[in-house]
Amino acid sequence: MEKLIILGSGPAGLTAAIYSARAELSPLCIAGYQAGGQLMITTDVENYPGFPEGISGPELMERFRKQAERFGTKFIDKDASEVDFSKRPFRVRVEDKDYFAQAVIIATGAEAKWLGLENEKRLQNRGVSACATCDGAFFKGQVLCVVGGGDTAMEEAIFLTRYAQHVYVIHRRDKLRASKIMQQKAKNNPKISFIWDTEVVDVLGEEKVEGVRLRNKKTGEEKDFPCGGLFIAIGHSPSVELFRGQLQLQPNGYIQVFERTRTSVEGVFVAGDVHDFHYRQAITAAGFGCMAALDAEKYLESLSL
Numbered sequence: 001m002e003k004l005i006i007l008g009s010g011p012a013g014l015t016a017a018i019y020s021a022r023a024e025l026s027p028l029c030i031a032g033y034q035a036g037g038q039l040m041i042t043t044d045v046e047n048y049p050g051f052p053e054g055i056s057g058p059e060l061m062e063r064f065r066k067q068a069e070r071f072g073t074k075f076i077d078k079d080a081s082e083v084d085f086s087k088r089p090f091r092v093r094v095e096d097k098d099y100f101a102q103a104v105i106i107a108t109g110a111e112a113k114w115l116g117l118e119n120e121k122r123l124q125n126r127g128v129s130a131c132a133t134c135d136g137a138f139f140k141g142q143v144l145c146v147v148g149g150g151d152t153a154m155e156e157a158i159f160l161t162r163y164a165q166h167v168y169v170i171h172r173r174d175k176l177r178a179s180k181i182m183q184q185k186a187k188n189n190p191k192i193s194f195i196w197d198t199e200v201v202d203v204l205g206e207e208k209v210e211g212v213r214l215r216n217k218k219t220g221e222e223k224d225f226p227c228g229g230l231f232i233a234i235g236h237s238p239s240v241e242l243f244r245g246q247l248q249l250q251p252n253g254y255i256q257v258f259e260r261t262r263t264s265v266e267g268v269f270v271a272g273d274v275h276d277f278h279y280r281q282a283i284t285a286a287g288f289g290c291m292a293a294l295d296a297e298k299y300l301e302s303l304s305l
Contacts, residue, residue: 001100002028004296005092006073007080007242008107010037011282012272014064015289016105016296021071023297028074028101030094035077036061037109038273039282041124042134048282060282085246085265102303103267103296106247106255107289108239110273110280114232115147119203127209127229132156133281135229136163142228145170145212147200153233154182160231161191168227170195172217195225203230238274252277261292269296 004020006013009031020027039045042057051060069075082093089100112130114120120128129135132146136159144164146157149171157167169186174196176183186192195214202213204224211226238254240247248256248264255263255275263270271292272285 001089001102002026003101003300004028004103004105005030005090005099005101006105006107007083007092008032008037008109008239008272008274009035009065009075010039010061010107010109010272010285011064012109012274012285012289012292013037013105013107014061014068015286016107016271016293017068017073017289018064018071019290019293020105020296021068021073023293024072025297025300026072026074027105028076028099029068030080030092030099031075031077032079032108033077035065037285038111042131044138045134045282046137047134080242083242083246085243085268088267090267103269103300105261105269105271105289105292105296106243106263106274107271107285107292108242108274109285110236110238110254110277112232113235113237115200115234117200117203119205120230120232123203123205123209123230126207127205128203128232129229130232131280132159132231132233135231136160139163139229141165143168143226144229144231145200145225145227146231146233147171148233148235149173149176149178150233150235151178151182152235154178154186156231156233157186157192158189161189164191167192168195168225169193170198170200170212170214172199173197200230236273236277236280238277240274250275261288261295267299269299 004027006029039057046054084091140163201215204211261269269292271288
């Protein structure tokens with residue numbers, strides 16, 4: 001029996017672990033086989049406070065974890081396979097073993113949707129990115145491509161114009177699905193152009209992105225288009241499979257929050273990208289982790305545990 005189980009080990013989960021461990025709750029963190037969250041595939045983090053020279057994503061997560069371990073957090077580097085929030089204590093299954101807790105913090109995060117191209121995966125962090133805010137500053141003076149047609153794609157393209165020589169938005173249809181105001185902002189920006197009815201079928205370059213291969217969906221014609229970076233902005237998927245039927249989800253699939261970090265089940269809290277689809281930053285995820293830990297601590301106090 002644990003007082004608190006934390007599911008996830010990105011900035012949200014590990015910050016929750018640090019705070020709850022310092023409160024002497026002795027949390028158990030189910031870190032997952034791919035521990036560390038999305039920062040584990042981020043080469044350089046330059047916008048996390050306290051690191052003026054920047055820091056690699058994996059190193060930042062390693063520091064988070066050491067800090068959590070220092071205060072007594074226990075870790076299991078495996079995936080949770082099942083949860084039961086229908087009765088207390090809550091049950092979390094990891095492989096063939098059950099763990100029980102009076103409170104749970106969900107910090108399982110979200111994953112960027114990718115195009116599924118072999119070279120796209122090979123060139124991640126070498127010119128392929130899913131976060132303009134994270135990586136845009138590395139592409140000063142370059143021609144960049146953004147894939148997508150929604151608000152996120154427009155936001156990414158507009159943000160990238162701060163650094164890029166020019167930004168090309170590649171969209172598979174002949175009109176955008178972004179809101180009217182975001183469409184106008186992008187179309188009115190002289191540094192943004194649109195390539196319609198087109199999909200990216202390959203990413204070109206050996207050591208870094210040097211271009212993309214485009215296919216016109218109406219004519220089938222393919223051509224190589226030179227660029228220094230490719231930003232994928234076709235959405236994110238929250239990691240909520242474990243919680244379907246257990247917690248209330250929002251229409252877009254993210255976990256519904258009721259008052260601060262509380263979910264639809266009393267005693268189950270949430271932190272980070274698994275509910276936050278607005279900001280999706282390491283610093284905001286860490287902030288939500290702090291909030292969830294404080295809320296969980298107060299909840300456990302109310303149980304007189």
